[in-house]
Amino acid sequence: MIPRVLSIAGTDPTGGAGVQAxxxxxxxxxxxxxxxxxxLVAQNTLGVREVHVPPTDFLTAQLRAVSDDVEIDAVKIGMLGSAEVVAVVAQWLTATRPPVIVLDPVMIATSGDRLLDADAEAAVRDLCRLADLVTPNLPELAVLVGEPVAADWDTAVAQAQALAARTDTAVLLKGGHLTGEESPDAIVDAAGIHPVPGRRVATPHTHGTGCSLSSAMATLAAHGLPWPDALVRAKRWLTGALENAAELHVGRGNGPIDHLHELRPNLDLAPSWSAARWEDTAAVRADVDDCAFVRGLASGDLDRAAFTFYLGQDLLYLREYARVLARAAALAPRTEEQRFWAAASVSCLAEEATLHESHVDATDLAPAPATAAYTDHMHAVSAGGSYAVLVAAVLPCFVLYTDIGARWRGTFTPDHAYADWLTAYGDETFGASSAEASRIADAAARDASLATRAAMARAYARSMRLELAFFEAPLQR
Structure with a gap:
């Protein structure tokens, strides 16, 4: 299940805090x-410039618009700003009763200034009783319990215990405001103290840390994690987000944390290996399209003797290609790939029987130079023993014919001189096989070394050039 989590908070146009975080x-x-x-907060990494609070009726309308339509799995509450806003949120929570409520009591600015008046602070204390987890920093915890800011861990724990007891809720105690190399956190609730150790990350880029941690906890709880387990997971993520924050280069002040650092290493913005090779061979493919044989086959004006010659050579090629595909099946590291290449090999032999032998007498057929060059290339790659390079070499025969067939599909009538052949080119089953072959090639390229990927590219490019020569041969005899 994908948890649906609602944030009730202020904004940050630079994206580091508030609802954006x-x-x-x-x-x-x-x-x-x-x-x-x-x-609506006009702020950046250097500070807050202006705050606009919309009418509370509009906040009510927003909340009702969501809950009237969407089943909410968790709510995270951040900046509220006034007793009136707190009252609206409290009323909505009481009526809606979301399964998980996490309150980040935004009460103290980074500068140490109080953000709420006395009435609003009292309202936030009351709101804690509706929350399942409260996540104050140490200055906010001190305000909530009416004591000086804790200067050590033991005092902070005692304050968290007091807040948990008074509000009958769990408290996420954060040690980030303390000094020292360690930065422990803990879940404090009626069952006791559940500490989670951690090391301090030396970085000025901590903007939005509290917002981000509380919303992470709400999401993890919606996934079903108990608070202590959620804190272990969230703290590991937050440590990495702080460690990678400087790489974002956002703003000239205390920048934001890197929320998506765990996803970024797996993000590949480059085209797939097979797509890149396809683009690299665009000139050769253009020559294929302009080849007299291909143009004559599409129009139906191709000389029958040239077509018969082509079929005979294709029959010889497919016999050898089937052997090469069987070799790919033997080299494949995964069962599903073994099955794919084995099925492709059998399909080649079936195509030879149905489409070729019905048109061509295979007796005394000999490979033309272009055919021999292509099959020699395939067998040489096959003998090299590299699965990745072999996959690259066989791929053009899949993707080139699929491309031609897709563009020819629907362009000819049933009485076209070469209708059966053109139909075979545009077969959707073969198109699906072509897509799977490309996926396998991409996976092989991801696992390959730089040297192997270079060899794959050379094998692919040579196969594409040999495809062109194969098409040109019938009219060059």
């Missing part, structure tokens, strides 16, 4: 993020 955190843990905005 919440949505990134929710996505980082596989949730679907939604947002109801409590305040």
């Amino acid at each position: 919440d949505l990134k955190s929710i996505s980082a843990f596989g949730g679907y993020g939604m947002a109801a905005v409590t305040a």
Whole structure:
């Protein structure tokens, strides 16, 4: 299940805090993020410039619009700003009763300034009783329990225990404001103290850390993790987000954390290996399209003797190609790939029997130079023993014919001189096989060394050139 998580918070146009940070955190843990905005904040990494609070009726409308339509699995609450806003949220929570409620009580600015008046602070204390987890930093924890800011871990634990007891909820105690090389956190609830150790990351880029952690916890809880387990997972992610924050280069002040650092190493923006090779051979493919044989085959004006010669050579080629595909099946590292290449080999022999032997007398056929050059290339690659290079060498015979067939499909009538052949080129089953062969080649390229990928590219390019020569041969006798 994909958790549907609603963030109720203010905005940050630079994306590091507020609902923007919440949505990134929710996505980082596989949730679907939604947002109801409590305040529009003009801020950047250097500070807050201006805050606009829309009418509370509009906040009510946002919340109802979501809950009237969407089943909500968790709610994260951030910046509220006033007692009136707190009252609206509390009323909606009481009526809606989401399964998981995480409250990040935004009360103290990074500068240490109080963000709420006394009435609003009292309202937030009351709101804690509706939450399943409260995630204050140490200054906010001190305000909630009416004590000085804790200067050591033991004092912080005692304050968290007091808040948990008064509000009958769990507290995520965060040690980030303490000093030292260690930065422990803990879940404090009626069952006791569940500490999660951690090391301090030396970085100024901590903007939005509290927002991000609380929304991560809400998403993990919606996945079904108990609070202590959720904190272990979220803390590992947050440590990495802090370690990678400087690489974002966002702003000139205290920048944001890297919410998606765990996903980024797996992100491949480059075209697939097979797509890149296809583009690299565009000139050769253009020559194939312009080849007199191909143009004559498409129009139906091709000399029958040239077509008969082509069929005979294709019959000889497919016999050898089937052997090469069987070799690919023997070299394939995965069962599903072994089955694919074995089935492709059998398909070649079946095509030889149905389409070729019905048109051509195979007796005394000898390979033309272009045919011999192509099959020699295939067998040489096959003998080299590299599965990846062999896959690359056989791929053009799949993708080139699929491309031609897709473009020819629907362009000829049943009485076309070469209708049966053109229909075979455009067969959708063969198209699916071509797509699977490309996927296998891409996977082989991902696992290959740089030297092997270079050899794959050479084998692919040579096969494509030999395809062109094969098409040109019938009219060059």
